[in-house]
Amino acid sequence: MNAPFGVRQFVEQLPKAELHVHLEGSMRPELLLELARKRGVSLPADDVAGLRRWFRFRDFAHFLEIYLACSRCLREPEDFQALMTDFAAHQAAQNIVYSEVHFTISTHVGNGVNGDEIAQALGEALTTAEAESGVLIRLIPDIVRNLAPAAADVTLEWALAHRDKGVVALGLAGLEGVSVAPFGEHFALARAAGLRTTAHAGEQCGPESIHEVLEVCRPDRIGHGISAVEDPDLLRALAAERIPLEVCPTSNVRLGYAESVARHPFERLRRAGVAVSVNSDDPPLFETSLIDEYQVLAAAFGYSRSQLGELARSAFEHSFLDDGLREEYLERFDAQLKTLLETTV
Ligand code: ADE
């Protein structure tokens, strides 16, 4: 007879993939303090408790301000390497065997850091992490829609130049409500060059924002997409065309786009037949982790272990891994899930 197994232990042991997590937004307070000291950046707090108080976001603009302050502490290639190494260790500790990591290269190039040196540093950190802990990490440089198209040019060029360093897709982030029209061509060029695509939409704005991004950028996946729940036709289209949503429940609560996890549209989206994956977005900034995200969803919606297993499978299924490798990950996942379901009560 096996000992009773809690939801948290089950989720901890479940092999997981994460499709929506930002590298800069994964900077733990301890590393942020270390980098700020090293690079002479002054922050409004000089201890972890103070930083946690700073991470109480009034709204999205306030969040972006803090996000950019964290980004300013990354000055040298070794800083990026340290961040990626720390990130990889935390993914490995959570049994997240595959991650697609959003990254805002244009911010750093705008801060005067050399883009090729950043790519080299990140590439080395990825390779070392894979060799040492077996976790596979891929990069998604994001265009920032509230910045000028010149910054988007930098992002696209960097994405195309560094596929050998782990870039798999072009993304879009930043302030919704700013037109995406200037970026349609960037997405078309990325697609033509064989990159995959994803775009944040339907997080800060209503379903019209998802329609706009689908028309202009034609992404393979949508980041967040939670306001689709307000538009039954859109829900049907997302389900029929198999456009998956990368959902980040705690992020939505912390930024004020959902009242609570219990009232979050996650379950309504899933029931409408839309493919959803579970993600943490900017974990230390929202004081969460991928394990926490599965756990709060299980508590809010009463998911069984096999339902949690299906959710975890969905992330592998909708990953931007090459077809052959995705199949390998899925086969391994299915075998591990079967064992886990059989050996835990
Ligand atoms: N950049 C980092 N996190 C983001 C989010 N949740 N939405 C849009 N842009 C972001």
Ligand code: ZN
């Ligand atoms: Zn995001």
